Structures are given as C-alpha cells and as structure tokens.
Amino acid sequence: MxxxxxxxxxxxxxxxxxxxxxxxxxxxxxEIVTILGPNGSGKSTLLRALLGILPVSHxxxxxxxxxxxxxxxxxxxxxxxxxxxxxxxxxLPGRHTQAETQxxxxxxxxxxxxxxxxxxxSGGQFQRVLLARALLTRPELLVLDEPTQGxxxxxxxxxxxxxxxxxxxxxxxxxxxxxxxxxxxSASDRVICLNGHICCEGTPRVVSNAPEYRALFGLGxxxxxxxxxxxxxxxxxxxxxxxxxxxxHAHDDKHGHHHHAG
Amino acid sequence: MITIxxxxxxxxxxxxxxxxxxxxxxxxxxxxxxxxxxxxxxFVVWRRMAxxxxxxxxxxxxxxALALALDLPIGLGTLVVSLGVAVAVAxxxxxxxxxxTTLGVLAHSALAFGLLAASFVPEARTDLSxxxxxDILAVSRTDLAFIWLGALAVVxxxxxxxxxxxxxxxxxxxxxxxxxxxxRERLVxxxxxxxxxxxxxxxxxxxxxxxxxxxPAAAARGLARSPEAMAVLASVVGxxxxxxxxxxxxxxxxxxxxxxxxxxxxxxxLVAGLSRRRG
Numbered sequence: 001m002x003x004x005x006x007x008x009x010x011x012x013x014x015x016x017x018x019x020x021x022x023x024x025x026x027x028x029x030x031e032i033v034t035i036l037g038p039n040g041s042g043k044s045t046l047l048r049a050l051l052g053i054l055p056v057s058h059x060x061x062x063x064x065x066x067x068x069x070x071x072x073x074x075x076x077x078x079x080x081x082x083x084x085x086x087x088x089x090x091x092l093p094g095r096h097t098q099a100e101t102q103x104x105x106x107x108x109x110x111x112x113x114x115x116x117x118x119x120x121x122s123g124g125q126f127q128r129v130l131l132a133r134a135l136l137t138r139p140e141l142l143v144l145d146e147p148t149q150g151x152x153x154x155x156x157x158x159x160x161x162x163x164x165x166x167x168x169x170x171x172x173x174x175x176x177x178x179x180x181x182x183x184x185x186s187a188s189d190r191v192i193c194l195n196g197h198i199c200c201e202g203t204p205r206v207v208s209n210a211p212e213y214r215a216l217f218g219l220g221x222x223x224x225x226x227x228x229x230x231x232x233x234x235x236x237x238x239x240x241x242x243x244x245x246x247x248x249h250a251h252d253d254k255h256g257h258h259h260h261a262g
Numbered sequence: 263m264i265t266i267x268x269x270x271x272x273x274x275x276x277x278x279x280x281x282x283x284x285x286x287x288x289x290x291x292x293x294x295x296x297x298x299x300x301x302x303x304x305f306v307v308w309r310r311m312a313x314x315x316x317x318x319x320x321x322x323x324x325x326x327a328l329a330l331a332l333d334l335p336i337g338l339g340t341l342v343v344s345l346g347v348a349v350a351v352a353x354x355x356x357x358x359x360x361x362x363t364t365l366g367v368l369a370h371s372a373l374a375f376g377l378l379a380a381s382f383v384p385e386a387r388t389d390l391s392x393x394x395x396x397d398i399l400a401v402s403r404t405d406l407a408f409i410w411l412g413a414l415a416v417v418x419x420x421x422x423x424x425x426x427x428x429x430x431x432x433x434x435x436x437x438x439x440x441x442x443x444x445x446r447e448r449l450v451x452x453x454x455x456x457x458x459x460x461x462x463x464x465x466x467x468x469x470x471x472x473x474x475x476x477x478p479a480a481a482a483r484g485l486a487r488s489p490e491a492m493a494v495l496a497s498v499v500g501x502x503x504x505x506x507x508x509x510x511x512x513x514x515x516x517x518x519x520x521x522x523x524x525x526x527x528x529x530x531x532l533v534a535g536l537s538r539r540r541g
Binding site: 053088089092094143 | 307310426428431432433436438440480486491492
C-alpha cells in the first residue's frame with residue numbers, strides 16, 4: 001500500500017445517527033487534500049474517524065505502519081484555571097527541548113510567544129502555536145480541521161501560505177477540512193466534496209465543474225452566497241420525506257432548508 | 263502489630279515520643295492528605311469536577327455504614343463505594359446524562375442511604391459525625407500508615423500518567439490523536455479520587471473533602487506559571503493549611519477539620535487579593 005492512510009467503505013454513527021455513509025478515500029505522500037462540505041456534512045467526523053478517535057460502524061481505516069501524524073483540532077478551549085505557556089503546550093504529550101520548541105515557534109512566525117500563557121494569545125497566534133505543535137512530531141501527514149477558524153481574511157491567506165511552505169519544506173502530506181471555497185481551490189491538489197457521503201472528488205478544477213459540487217454549493221458563487229444556495233443532495237434521503245417525493249415536495253424541501261443553511 | 267512492635271524496639275526514643283503525640287500524628291496525617299489532594303485537586307479544578315469530588319465523598323458515608331455492618335475495614339468500604347459511585351457517574355455522563363443532574367442524584371442519594379444505613383448500625387450512629395466532619399486528632403498509627411500509603415499511591419499514579427492526563431484534560435481529541443485513550447485517563451483520575459476520599463475521610467470528613475481538593479489548588483493557581491508548579495504549590499498550600507488549622511484548633515478549641523478548610527480559604531483570599539493587585 002503506497003497510501004499513507006486509507007478508508008474503505010466506512011460508515012460512522014454519532015449518537016445513533018449515521019453521519020458518514022460508505023466513504024472511501026486515501027491520501028498519497030506529499031498530497032494536499034481538502035475536504036469540503038456544508039455545516040453538518042460530517043467533515044470533522046471523517047477526520048476523527050481517520051485518526052482513530054471515533055470508531056467506524058462499518059468498513060475499515062488503515063494507516064501505513066509507523067505513520068507520524070500531526071493533528072490540529074478544530075476547537076481547542078484552554079481553561080483559564082490551567083497555567084500553560086505556549087512552550088509547555090508544545091511539549092504535550094511528547095517532550096521537546098527548549099531549542100526545538102523555540103525554533104518551531106520561529107518557523108511558524110510567532111517567536112515571541114514561548115513564555116506567554118496560551119489563554120492570552122490572539123486568534124492568529126493561537127492557531128500558529130497549534131500548527132507548531134502538530135509540526136513538532138515531524139509528521140508525514142498533517143491533519144488540519146478548519147485551521148483558519150477565527151482568522152480575518154489576510155490572516156487566513158497568510159496561514160494557507162504557511163501551510164504550503166511547510167509542505168514544500170517537510171514533504172508532509174496535508175489533509176484539511178474547510179468550508180470556504182475560494183481558498184481551497186488554489187491550495188489543494190485534490191478536493192473531496194462531502195455531504196454524509198462523498199458527492200464528488202478530483203482536482204479543484206474538475207470538482208468545481210462537477211454537477212454534484214454545483215448542487216451542493218450553488219453555481220459559481222463564493223462564500224456566504226454559496227451556503228444560501230445550498231441544495232440538498234438527492235442521494236441523501238430524508239426519513240420524513242422519502243415517500244411521495246414529487247416535484248412540489250422537493251421544492252418545499254428546498255425552501256425549508258434555506259433556514260438551516262444560514 | 264508486629265511491625266509496630268519491632269519499630270518500637272528499633273527506632274530511637276525520640277521518634278516514638280513524636281508518633282505517640284496525637285498532635286504530631288494529626289499533622290503527619292494532614293500533610294499526607296495534602297500530598298494527594300494537591301495534584302489531584304489541580305485536575306479537579308482544570309476539569310471542573312468539583313461536584314464530582316463532592317459526590318464521591320458523600321458516597322463514602324454509605325461505605326462507612328456498610329463496612330461497619332459487614333465488619334469490614336472502613337477504608338475498604340469507603341474505597342469500594344466511592345469507586346462505585348465515581349464509575350457510575352462517569353458511565354451515566356458518557357451516555358449523555360447531564361452531569362450536574364447525575365451527580366446531584368447520585369451524591370445526595372448516596373449520602374441519604376448512607377445516613378439511613380448508619381442508623382441501623384449502633385457503632386456508626388455514635389461516631390457518624392467523625393466521618394462527616396473528620397476526626398484528625400484521633401488518628402491512630404494504623405490510620406497514619408493507611409493515609410500515607412494511599413497518598414503515595416495517588417501521587418505515584420498521577421506522576422506516572424502525568425503527561426497523558428494533562429493532554430487528555432486539555433483536549434480529548436488531541437490526546438486520542440497522540441495515541442492516548444481519554445477514557446482510560448478519566449478512569450485513572452476516578453480511581454485516584456476514590457482513593458483520596460477513602461484516605462482523607464478521617465482527616466477532614468466527607469463534607470469537606472471537596473474543599474480540601476479545590477481550595478488549595480485554586481489558591482495555587484494565582485501563584486503558578488505551569489501545571490506542574492500549580493500541582494506542587496497546591497500541596498504546599500494544603501500542608502500549610504493543615505498546620506495552621508491544627509494550630510487554630512489547639513488555641514481556640516475549634517473543630518480541626520473545618521479549621522483546616524477555613525485556613526485554606528483565607529490563604530486563597532490572600533492570593534486572590536495579591537494577584538488582583540499585581541495584575
């Protein structure tokens with residue numbers, strides 16, 4: 001197996017609900033893969049299943065033996081009651097020398113935060129420290145769950161540039177989750193559209209022209225507008241609407257979902 | 263008994279006189295408890311488990327009553343029941359029950375059933391207040407050995423799992439991605455908590471154990487710059503509170519357990535005042 005990590009026909013249930021259905025994917029060395037999908041489409045769930053955090057109810061996930069993964073979770077709330085400096089955070093759980101942590105903080109552009117408490121960092125500094133922690137394990141695969149959450153647009157662009165540089169320097173593959181289209185299009189080798197199952201996948205250009213993608217995100221739109229025009233995927237049957245699914249009903253259904261989309 | 267006899271013949275007279283002194287035994291017992299409650303209390307504070315400690319401690323009363331009724335060692339009874347309640351809470355919470363409801367139901371029913379059960383056991387009825395409020399001045403050599411063995415076991419457990427516990431406390435996904443099982447670490451803390459409750463029951467009593475866990479750790483937060491420093495300082499504050507509380511009890515003839523907690527609370531207020539002025 002040349003893939004770093006592979007999922008074969010996995011289904012994942014969370015709280016009795018099937019969140020992912022029959023998903024198969026793999027990541028090759030050095031590849032940047034982005035998982036794209038609306039809120040609640042199971043993006044984070046897929047990452048967590050690939051990492052072995054969540055059990056799969058069907059299918060299997062296999063990792064190349066000895067694979068080193070650097071993981072950056074979506075949300076990390078650090079309780080103010082815990083006194084934790086950035087450099088101490090970087091040594092959890094594996095210890096690193098002060099020289100190593102300082103060098104890595106410098107690499108991600110925040111050399112000044114080493115002795116500062118994590119709870120006092122700005123959003124951008126915090127995300128960079130999280131990335132530094134993921135990089136310290138010298139990963140062959142970086143897994144980033146919405147890494148630019150809470151950053152402004154210039155901050156976001158700078159962060160994606162940093163990830164790109166890191167990939168070139170270390171040769172690590174990158175698997176990330178996003179719901180913003182414009183950034184993803186330029187920064188990825190391959191895009192996977194997810195909505196409970198894989199709707200479509202391929203290079204950014206191929207995917208952006210795929211009808212499934214357009215159905216999921218709207219036609220040629222970006223950002224917030226895309227989410228408003230989000231149309232429910234037709235493979236994705238609703239329990240309460242499965243029978244007499246005629247045109248009028250489908251139309252109602254669509255209108256109903258405008259609320260959820262926003 | 264044999265070891266104590268041998269100790270008598272082998273150790274110097276000075277040590278024997280010290281251990282014979284009830285006040286010195288009380289101090290040693292309190293310091294032993296503070297050793298365990300310091301680092302464990304830090305986790306209780308970080309994980310917002312304050313009420314969890316409370317319910318485990320309340321359940322210990324049921325353990326006391328059952329142990330007396332079945333003629334078993336009291337330490338064993340409190341350990342088993344505390345552990346049972348702690349595991350029940352963790353299991354129910356994992357199944358999606360609201361944490362405060364689960365704790366409220368289990369803590370107070372365990373306390374109520376404990377008090378009911380104690381009323382059927384004559385011995386328990388007489389010294390029930392000793393278990394509710396602690397009786398540190400009546401600590402025996404056997405109690406002392408039990409307290410220190412338990413406290414050292416708790417500290418050893420926490421030191422051994424330190425990095426994993428800290429990572430799992432910070433974020434369970436982060437821990438799981440690093441190959442740490444968050445459920446296992448939670449179980450380690452639950453076990454340490456049950457052990458600490460069993461050990462501390464005699465010293466501060468079931469009603470004040472949670473205070474001994476939280477107040478020193480909260481005071482240490484204002485002084486510490488790293489998780490490790492906070493854990494150690496919490497033990498130091500706890501030990502100082504024991505010494506101060508015993509002194510207070512001696513001079514003012516106040517109950518020992520509440521005196522210890524009161525001194526810890528004053529220490530917390532001082533630190534909080536200081537760090538506010540500094541910051």
